[in-house]
Amino acid sequence: MTTPVKKRRTAFIHCPELESFSYPPDCPFNSSRAGRTRKILASMGLLTGPGRSEVAPQPATRERILTFHSPSYLDALIAAESGHLDVEGLRMGIGTEDCPVFKGLVAYASLAAGATMKAAEVILAGEADVAFNPSGGYHHAGPSKASGFCYINDVVLACKKLVAVGKRVVFLDIDVHHGDGVQWAFYDSPDVMTISLHESGKTLFPWGGFEEEVGDGDGLGYCANVPLPPGTTDSAFLRALDAVAIPLIRAYNPDVIVLEMGMDMLAADPLAHLNLTNNAYCDAIERILACRRPLLAVGGGGYNVENTARGWALAWTVFCGEDGGWSDMSLGLGGVMLGTSEWQGGLRDPEQVPDPAIQAEVDRAVDETIRKVKLNVFPYHGLTD
């Protein structure tokens, strides 16, 4: 007799208040994506059922935010929102095109960060195997720096919280942008291994995250960067994930995996140049779940709003082990209107059929990256090849 596979317990971290804020209309960052994701899942009945819960967050406290950010930076954010933006604030990136000041900015950023804190609490309390905050993933923010639509770095705060109670953490970032804020926060520490797959800094903000960035001091070898060329396809992305990220995660043997899954690697994202379908995200998540560690997942970027919400909803179905049932169903069955004119076949994108010449070119570049990363990082972990 075989033992039945234990059903994963999943927690969706969200509250209606998160939907009451918005970045300025001319800003590509759309905070309604989390609410849209929730709406899709609710209409499909996928937020309820055995092992599933919805958990409401509280705003991150000032004390919590100051475990990473400087008091002067937090005060500058608060001051900017009330109309006092000086040169020092601008120097910190506040009020720039990428980090505009808007009504409710501090409340939103604190609540979004609090939602990632709540995800960490749920994981630490053993109440869920996977906790997902689609409103999280502000991986660019620095201690005294707003950057790339990010003000409060919820990922760093959560990793610090986990480390403070003795957990070994892997941060795996598959947002299309390099996870610079998190990388630099733990660059000289072995407590958090950061692994970022992203479009190369040669062609995309934040213009870093190269193979040679591998950590420093005690953190040497605990940072891995996998820059991908424009046009990267599902198979090339997955080959890099399998060749580099999964072996490193297994070698490091973390207590918790923190996953940032910005949906801006998807084809036709208006801010980036990769060519993935959401099938690749599903396959990536399956491989991460196969590592059998508690998983704290956050959203991140994704500038095609409908594709992003659909991708995150699909990711949730994979977390819950429900994907098989939904991938082939028509939208009408769940009563869901996704608002996309491109594909009406369900949450999954159509299978990709890449141009062979482009595929060959992408494969060559990705193989060269894999070779470099293995050379630079694997020896620190007793990994060969």
Ligand SMILES: [Zn+2]
């Ligand atoms: Zn991004």
